[in-house]
Amino acid sequence: MNTSARWLGLFAWLVPLVLFAMGPVVLLLARGAGAPGELGWEWLVSEAGALGNTLAISGGAAVLALALGTPLSLLLFRTDLPLRGAFTVLFTLPSAIPAFIWGMGWLSLASPRAGYLNRLLGEGTLDIHGPVGIAFVEGLSGLPLVLLAGAAALRRVDPALEEAARVCGASPARALLTTTVPLVLPSLLSGAVMVFLMAASSFGVPYLLGVSASPPTRVLTTRIYELVLLGDEGLGRASALALALLLLTPLSLLATWALGRSGRVRLSTGKGLASRPLALGRARAWATGGVAGTCVLLVLLPLAAILLTSLQRSFGASLTWEELTLSHWSGVLLEPRTLRATGLSLLLAAGAGVLVCGLGLAAALLQRAFRRLGAGVEAIAVWPYAVPGTVLALALLLAFSRDWRFILLDKVAFVLALAHTPWLLLIAYAAKYLALGTRNSSEALAQLDPSLTEAARISGAGPLRAFIDVPLPLLRPTLTVAFILAFLSCATEITMSVLLVPAGSEVLGKLLFDLQSYADPAAAAVLACAFVALVVLGQAVLALVARRAAEVR
Amino acid sequence: MAAISLEGLFKSYGATPVVRGLSLEVREGELVSLLGPSGCGKTTTLRMLAGLEHPDTGVIRIGGETVAGPGVRVPPERRGLGMVFQGYAVWPHRSVEENVAYPLTLRRMPKAEVATKVREALRWVRLEALATRRPHELSGGQLQRVALARALVAGPRVLLLDEPLSNLDAALREELRAELAALRARLGTTLVFVTHDQGEALALSDRIAVMNQGVLEQVDAPETLYREPATPFVAGFVGGANVLTGEVREGAFHTARSGTVFQLPADTLARPGPATLVVRPEDLALGELGTSLPLSARLFLGHATEYRFPVDGTLLRVVAPPLEVRPGQTLKVQLRKARLFSVG
Numbered sequence: 001m002n003t004s005a006r007w008l009g010l011f012a013w014l015v016p017l018v019l020f021a022m023g024p025v026v027l028l029l030a031r032g033a034g035a036p037g038e039l040g041w042e043w044l045v046s047e048a049g050a051l052g053n054t055l056a057i058s059g060g061a062a063v064l065a066l067a068l069g070t071p072l073s074l075l076l077f078r079t080d081l082p083l084r085g086a087f088t089v090l091f092t093l094p095s096a097i098p099a100f101i102w103g104m105g106w107l108s109l110a111s112p113r114a115g116y117l118n119r120l121l122g123e124g125t126l127d128i129h130g131p132v133g134i135a136f137v138e139g140l141s142g143l144p145l146v147l148l149a150g151a152a153a154l155r156r157v158d159p160a161l162e163e164a165a166r167v168c169g170a171s172p173a174r175a176l177l178t179t180t181v182p183l184v185l186p187s188l189l190s191g192a193v194m195v196f197l198m199a200a201s202s203f204g205v206p207y208l209l210g211v212s213a214s215p216p217t218r219v220l221t222t223r224i225y226e227l228v229l230l231g232d233e234g235l236g237r238a239s240a241l242a243l244a245l246l247l248l249t250p251l252s253l254l255a256t257w258a259l260g261r262s263g264r265v266r267l268s269t270g271k272g273l274a275s276r277p278l279a280l281g282r283a284r285a286w287a288t289g290g291v292a293g294t295c296v297l298l299v300l301l302p303l304a305a306i307l308l309t310s311l312q313r314s315f316g317a318s319l320t321w322e323e324l325t326l327s328h329w330s331g332v333l334l335e336p337r338t339l340r341a342t343g344l345s346l347l348l349a350a351g352a353g354v355l356v357c358g359l360g361l362a363a364a365l366l367q368r369a370f371r372r373l374g375a376g377v378e379a380i381a382v383w384p385y386a387v388p389g390t391v392l393a394l395a396l397l398l399a400f401s402r403d404w405r406f407i408l409l410d411k412v413a414f415v416l417a418l419a420h421t422p423w424l425l426l427i428a429y430a431a432k433y434l435a436l437g438t439r440n441s442s443e444a445l446a447q448l449d450p451s452l453t454e455a456a457r458i459s460g461a462g463p464l465r466a467f468i469d470v471p472l473p474l475l476r477p478t479l480t481v482a483f484i485l486a487f488l489s490c491a492t493e494i495t496m497s498v499l500l501v502p503a504g505s506e507v508l509g510k511l512l513f514d515l516q517s518y519a520d521p522a523a524a525a526v527l528a529c530a531f532v533a534l535v536v537l538g539q540a541v542l543a544l545v546a547r548r549a550a551e552v553r
Numbered sequence: 554m555a556a557i558s559l560e561g562l563f564k565s566y567g568a569t570p571v572v573r574g575l576s577l578e579v580r581e582g583e584l585v586s587l588l589g590p591s592g593c594g595k596t597t598t599l600r601m602l603a604g605l606e607h608p609d610t611g612v613i614r615i616g617g618e619t620v621a622g623p624g625v626r627v628p629p630e631r632r633g634l635g636m637v638f639q640g641y642a643v644w645p646h647r648s649v650e651e652n653v654a655y656p657l658t659l660r661r662m663p664k665a666e667v668a669t670k671v672r673e674a675l676r677w678v679r680l681e682a683l684a685t686r687r688p689h690e691l692s693g694g695q696l697q698r699v700a701l702a703r704a705l706v707a708g709p710r711v712l713l714l715d716e717p718l719s720n721l722d723a724a725l726r727e728e729l730r731a732e733l734a735a736l737r738a739r740l741g742t743t744l745v746f747v748t749h750d751q752g753e754a755l756a757l758s759d760r761i762a763v764m765n766q767g768v769l770e771q772v773d774a775p776e777t778l779y780r781e782p783a784t785p786f787v788a789g790f791v792g793g794a795n796v797l798t799g800e801v802r803e804g805a806f807h808t809a810r811s812g813t814v815f816q817l818p819a820d821t822l823a824r825p826g827p828a829t830l831v832v833r834p835e836d837l838a839l840g841e842l843g844t845s846l847p848l849s850a851r852l853f854l855g856h857a858t859e860y861r862f863p864v865d866g867t868l869l870r871v872v873a874p875p876l877e878v879r880p881g882q883t884l885k886v887q888l889r890k891a892r893l894f895s896v897g
Contacts, residue, residue: 454605455642457629459656459703466630469655473646 006369010377013362021384021431024399025246025392032243035236044240047223051244054219057135057206058199064139065146066192070181072143072294073150073188075287078180080277082284087291088147089539090299095144096535098509100204100494101528103137104516105302107208108309108525116305119319129213137205140298142195149191153184172278190256197252200245201388203495208516220245221390221495228394228499235398242391249386303532310525332515332526341506344422348507349490352429356486357479359430360437364445378438385435389495392432396424397499420502428500429490436489437482444478445471477549481542488538492531555614556581556711556743557602562611564597571597572608573767579711584737584744585772586754589764590790595747596639598764599713602745603636604629616710630659635704635742636713639720641696643688649699650675650684656707674706677736694725701733711743718753730757751791755779763787785894788831794892795837795869797830801893806830810865815844815888827896834859834872836890843887848880862886 035044075081076088094102109117110126110133118125127133157180165175203221210217211226218226224241227234280287309315311324332338363381367374384392404416418424448471456466497509512531516524557579564572572594579585587595600606602613604620604627612622615634620627635656644652650671657667675681678698688696697717704712717733718726734757737744748754754761755775762772763786771783782788789796799808801823806815815830817823839860846862846869858875861868862884871886878884 449640449642451638451640451642452644454603454629455636455638455644455700455703456655457605458603458632458634458636460630460659460707461655462628462630465659470644474644 006366009362010366010370013359013366013377014380016359017380017431017434020396020427021392021434022380024395025384025387027399028239028391028395029243029246031236031398032239032241035240035243043237047237047241050218050220050223050241053131053210053217054200054221054245054248057131057138057217057219058196060132060135061138061142061199062192062196064136065142065195066188068139068294068298069143069146069150069191070185070188072291073147073154073184074176074181075291076147077151077154078176078278079280079287080284081280081291082288083292087295088151090295091147092144093299093535094141096488096539097141097532098204098492098494099138099141099202100208100512100516101306101531102141102302103205103208104521104524104528105306106133106137108305108315108521109302114315116308116319129209129217131210131217134206134209134217134219135199137209138199138202139195141205142198143298145194145198146188146191149187149194150184153187154180157183176278193252193256197249197386200248200252201390201495203388203390203498204513207513212517221388224390224394225499228397235394238394239398242388242394245388246391249388253386306525306528306532309522310529312522315521328520328522328526332523333530337506338511338527341508341511344505345491345508348422348426348429349487351426352433352490353483353487355426355430356433356437357441357483358437359434360439360482361441361475361479363434363438364441367442368445378442381438382435384431385433387432389428389432389493390499393428393496393499396428400424422502422505422507424502425497425500425507428496429486429493432493432496433486433489436485437479440478440482440485441475444475448474477545480545481549484538484542484545488535491534555579556583556616557745558612558614559598559602560612560614562598562601562608562613564594564601564606564608571767572601575611575764575767575769577762577769577772579743579745582741582743583759584746584757586746586748586758586761587764588748588751588754588761588791591749592766593764594767595749595764596715599715599745599747602711603634603713604632633707633710634713635707635709635711637697637700637704637715637717639716641693641700641720643691643696643699643703645688647688648684649680649686649688649691652688652699653702653706656703660707670706671702674702677705677739678702678732693721694729697721697729701736705736705740705742709742711745714744714746716747716749719748719750726753733757751793755791761791763790765790782831782892785829785831788833788892792833793870794831794833795867797832797865797867797869798896799828799830799865801825801828806891806893808865813844813846813864815886815891817893818888818890821891821893823893824895829894829896830891831894832888832891834870836888837869837871837873838887838889839871839873839876839884840887841885843885845883846886848878848882848884850880851878860884 072091076084076091081087106128107115109115110128112118112124112127112129115126115128128137161179161183162175165179166172170178201221203225206217206219207222207225210219211222220241224238224245227238227241310328311326312319313323313325313327317323360381363377367377370377400416400418402419406416418427452474453466453470456470457463461469491508494509494513497507498513501507501510508527508531512524512527515527555578557577559575559577562572562575563570575594575598577585587598589595597606601608601621602615607626608621613620615632619625620632644655647655653671653674654667657670662670671684672681675684678701680695680698680702683691683695688699691699697720701717718729721729730753746754746757758775760772760774761778763770763778765786771778771787773781773783778787778791782791782794785796788794797806797808799806801807801817802825804817804823806817806828807813808815846864848860849863849868850861852859852861853875854872857872860871860873860878862871863869869886
C-alpha cells in the first residue's frame with residue numbers, strides 16, 4: 001500500500017469511530033469531570049454507597065469465579081475426567097447467555113417465597129435479592145472467563161516442568177500443585193479481573209436483584225439508569241457516576257497487564273504442547289460426580305427453572321400437571337409487539353454485524369499497513385468494548401440529544417439528527433462489539449503469510465484483485481465467526497437497548513427487560529427461552545464454521 | 554541485450570542499510586545465483602527485482618524496460634515475472650490446478666487454452682496426477698513443484714527463486730535441484746536464484762553473485778569464484794577456506810594476535826605489510842615441516858579426516874589422510890598453497 005492511500009484509509013476509518021464512539025464518550029467524561037464543581041461534593045459523597053456496592057459486588061463475583069474456576073479448569077483441561085468436552089461446552093454457556101437471564105433463572109429458583117428451591121427447603125431459606133445474590137449471579141456468569149484463561153495458560157505450560165517435579169520425587173497431585181498451579185495462577189487471576197470488570201459494568205442483574213429488593217441495593221450502573229430517567233437534571237449527575245465507573249476499566253486493565261507480565265515470563269510461547277492428562281485414578285468417580293453436580297446446579301437448573309416458569313399458569317402456584325400450560329408461549333410469541341421487536345432486533349444485529357466485520361477488517365489491515373502506529377489503531381477499535389454499556393449508551397444519548405449540522409466546503413450541509421431513532425442503537429451495538437471484528441481479523445491476518453498475496457501480485461493481479469482473490473477468501477471463516485458473535489451479542493443485548501430504544505420502537509433486549517420488570521415473569525421466561533435457543537443455535541453454527549475453517553488449513 | 558540490469562541499488566529499512574550500491578547484469582537465458590549469509594541483502598535484492606520492494610536509489614531494467622528508478626515504479630503484476638517463494642506461497646484455498654491456472658486467468662485466456670497450458674506446466678513438474686488435490690494434501694516437495702509450475706505457466710521473462718530448496722530434506726533437495734536444472738535447460742528461461750547454500754549455487758549457476766552486508770563481493774562463474782576468490786570473504790564463504798589476519802614479513806605470515814608464524818610457499822605473491830591469509834583446508838599438509846600447533850580435535854569425514862588447531866581464537870582446519878594422532882598432540886602444519894590479500 002502506498003503512503004497516501006494508507007493515510008486516506010486511516011482517515012476514512014477514523015471519522016466514524018471518532019464521531020460515534022470516542023467523541024461522545026470524551027464529551028461525557030468532560031461533563032462528568034465538571035459535575036462535582038457544579039453539584040457540590042456533598043452530593044458525590046451521597047452516592048458513595050453505590051460505588052461501594054459496585055466494588056464489593058464485583059469483588060465478590062471475581063472471587064467466586066476464581067474459587068470455582070481454578071479447580072474446574074484443572075479438572076477440565078489437565079486430567080482424564082470423562083466427558084471433558086461436554087462439560088467444557090456447558091460451562092461456557094454462562095457467558096454466552098446474557099447475565100440477565102441467569103438472574104431470572106435464579107429469581108425463579110431462589111426468590112424468598114415462590115422460588116422452587118425455597119419450596120423444597122422451606123419458605124425464605126434462600127434469598128437471591130441483595131448484594132450477595134447479585135455477586136453470586138455475576139460470578140457464575142463470569143466463570144467462563146476464568147475457565148478460558150486457565151485453559152489457554154495450561155496449554156502453554158511445558159509438561160516437562162511437571163515431569164521434572166515427578167522425577168524429583170513429587171506425587172502427581174503434588175507436582176500439579178507445586179509447578180503447574182503457580183504458573184497458571186496469574187492467568188486465572190487476570191481472568192478474575194475480567195470478571196470484576198464485567199460485573200461492575202453489568203446493569204441487568206443488579207437492576208433485577210437489587211433495585212426492587214427491600215432495602216434496595218444500588219450500584220453505579222443502576223443509579224445512572226435512574227438518573228437518566230429523571231431527564232435533563234439527572235444527566236449531569238449520571239455523567240459524574242459514569243466517569244467513576246469508567247475509571248475502573250483502566251485500573252483493572254492495569255492490574256491484568258501487571259499480572260499477565262509476571263505470568264508470561266515463565267510460560268512457554270509457541271504452539272500448544274501436548275501433555276499427557278493427569279490420571280485421576282480412584283478420585284475419578286468423585287471428581288466426575290462433583291463436576292457433574294456443579295454443572296447441573298449452576299448451569300442446567302437455572303435454565304430449567306426458566307422453562308418451568310414459562311410453562312406455569314402463574315408463578316408461585318402449586319406444581320401440578322394441571323397447572324402447566326402453553327398459553328404464555330402462544331401469547332408472547334404471536335403478539336405483534338414481540339414480532340416487531342424481533343424484526344428490528346434482527347435487522348439491527350445484522351447491520352451491526354456487517355459494520356463490525358467491515359470496520360474490524362479495515363482496522364486489522366490498517367494495523368498491518370502502519371506497523372508501529374498499528375497498536376494505536378487496534379486500541380481505538382477495541383477500546384469501546386471495555387466501556388460499560390451504560391456509559392456508552394449515556395454518552396450517545398447526551399451527544400446526540402440535539403442535532404448536529406455539518407457544512408462541507410461552504411456548500412454541502414447535512415444534519416445528523418439521531419435522537420430518538422434506532423440508528424443510535426445501531427451505532428451503540430457496532431461500536432461496542434467492533435472489538436470482535438478487529439481481534440478476529442487481526443489474529444487471522446497475522447497467520448497469513450504475506451507471500452501468499454505477493455504471489456498473486458507476481459502472477460499479474462493488481463492490489464485490489466490480489467486482495468479479493470487471496471486474503472479475503474482465507475479470512476472468510478474468521479469474518480463469519482466475527483459476524484455470528486456480533487450478531488448474537490447485539491440480538492440479545494439488554495443494557496444499551498434499555499437506555500437507547502426510542503419511544504414507539506421495540507427490540508428484544510428491551511422487551512425482555514420490560515416484561516420481567518413490569519409485567520409478567522412467565523411471559524419474560526418465554527422470551528428468555530427463545531434467547532437461550534438463539535444462543536445455542538448460534539454457538540452450534542459457530543462450532544460448525546470453526547471446524548470447516550480448520551479443514552481448509 | 555541484458556535480460557536484467559541492476560544499477561547502483563540502495564535500500565535501507567529505517568536506519569539500517571540492507572543493500573548498498575549493488576550493480577549487476579544478467580544475460581538472456583542465464584542462471585545467476587545471489588549467494589550470501591542470511592541478512593546479506595540477497596532476498597531484498599530479489600524482492601526489489603520482483604517489485605515487492607522499491608529501491609531508495611538506483612535503476613532496475615528488465616528486458617531493456619526500466620521498471621524501477623527515479624519516478625518509475627512498475628508494480629509487480631506488470632513486470633511479467635515468475636517467482637517461487639521460500640515458503641512456496643501455494644494458496645491453501647485453491648486446488649493444484651487452480652493455483653497453476655491463476656496467472657493465466659488474470660490474462661483473460663480462453664478456458665480451453667488455460668486447461669492445456671496448466672496440463673503442460675504440471676507435466677513439466679511431474680504433478681499431472683495430483684491436479685485436483687488440495688495443498689494441505691501435498692508434501693513439501695510437491696508444494697514446491699506447484700509453486701514452480703505456477704511461476705512458469707505464463708511464460709515469464711525471468712524466473713525468480715527465493716531459497717526454493719531450503720525447506721526440503723537433503724535427498725529431496727538433490728532430486729529437485731536436478732529437476733530444476735533439467736527444466737531450465739528445456740525452457741531456457743532467465744533465472745535469478747537466491748540461496749545461502751554455496752553447494753547449491755556452485756552446482757546450478759552460470760554465474761554466482763556473492764553478497765556480504767549489502768555489498769556485492771564478486772560476480773563470476775562457479776569455477777573462477779572457487780579458484781580465484783576476489784576477497785577473503787568469498788574465499789571463506791564459497792571455498793570454506795581458513796581466513797587469518799596478520800602481517801607478511803620476510804616471506805612468512807605472522808598472525809595478528811598470537812604471532813604464530815607460517816612459512817609461505819615460494820610461488821605466493823607476498824608483499825610485506827598487513828594482510829589476510831586465505832588457505833583451503835586441503836591446501837594444508839601435516840608432516841615433518843612447518844609450524845608446530847597443538848591438535849584440538851580430529852573429525853572423521855569418510856573420504857578424509859579433518860584436523861583442527863586453535864590459532865588466534867579461531868580453528869584452523871586441515872583436511873588430510875588419516876593419521877594415528879590424538880588431540881593434545883603437537884603436529885607440524887605446512888602451507889602448500891595460499892592466497893594473500895593486502896589490507897588497506
